[in-house]
Amino acid sequence: MEFDFLKPIDKEFLELIKGFSSQQLGSKVVFHTSEDFPDLNKIKIAVIGVLENRGEVNLSSSVDLAHIRKELYGLFPGNWNVSIADLGDIAAGNTIEDTYFAVKKVVSTLLKKKIIPLVIGGTQDLTYPLYRAYDDLEQMVNLVSIDRKFDFGKESDSISSGSYLTKIVIDEPNNLFNYSNIGFQTYYNSQEEIDLIEKLFFDAYRLGDISNNISLAEPVFRDADLVSIDLTSVKSSDSGIINPFMPNGFNGKEICSLARYAGICDKVSLFGVFNHNNTKQESVLIAQIIWYFIEGFHYRSNEYPFGSKENYLKYIVPLDVDELIFYKSNKTDRWWIELPVISNTNNKLKKITLLPCSHEEYLAACNHEIPERWWKAQRKNIF
Known part of the structure; x- marks a missing residue:
């Protein structure tokens, strides 16, 4: 069974959750434990951790999501009518391809059940198996990436957080209809990459344009299936990421606004946050990004493609x-x-x-x- 890839939540963390008040989010989430697995028929959003960091040499060798979960489940929810489950973590496989296989299987099963997987990485190359999870759904995929660069690489390069987009573009079956980048910074992208975006009729929006008018991003998310956030798109003074140090990028308010846009859009069926370094400072922002996505989901209007x-x-x-x-x-x-x-x-x-x-x-x-x-x-x- 696909969910055998998921490790249950640690018992010590579950004990911590029991100490939260009944008003905090942790008291309203169903957890995958060593004794019990959530009834997915009652779930709309499933949180999944992926403990895979081999796609980026600048990140720590291991992934620890405990800080993120503590910050997230310590927040107070809005007046939400959203059923949430935390399904635990997918451990790193013997090879990175093993991890991709597990991620694809788990996420694909959730998509078929009309459950939105909320994936916490790990490195952003995990976007590739998330994209491949749509293969069995027989649909074209619109990918939106909030990132300072396009993540193209040479065709001969092994997949990484800086080259996964090339693999998405060239690999069969080719189900990518459109790729949109929100927040790219020109000096991190070669002119050849910028020209390639135009040649493939993809969309790219500079950091300055979105920061000056963040509502420009709303129609982009409205047509997205998969939204992938690279946390290095946020400036270090707001994200807490020091390696690599980012003097420019979105601020905390802007990245949370973008996450809310993604959540409120009816078509978005998969959301991921990647490229963080396990620090307590980053965890606070990631928890709020996830909170705003769920907040947006609560206010979905069920318009196109579901309306008349x-x-x-x-x-x-x-x-x-x-x-x-x-x-x-x-x-x-x-x-x-x-x-x-x-x-x-x-x-x-x-x-x-x-x-x-x-x-x-x-x-x-x-x-x-x-x-x-x-x-x-x-x-x-x-x-």
């Missing part, structure tokens, strides 16, 4: 050659743009009919400016 177009106002913008069709939600005032699906392309794309966008992009279209995200999605659809 009857709940939207339709706007038609005529252009010189064609027309663009926009939809505005009556419930949340969020915007989408219609993406025509080419019938002779991959059948997996037929589910993608509306593309999230912003009100500003609708106004730009009224001035005959075609939204860049619509154009890129069309190019991927054609080719």
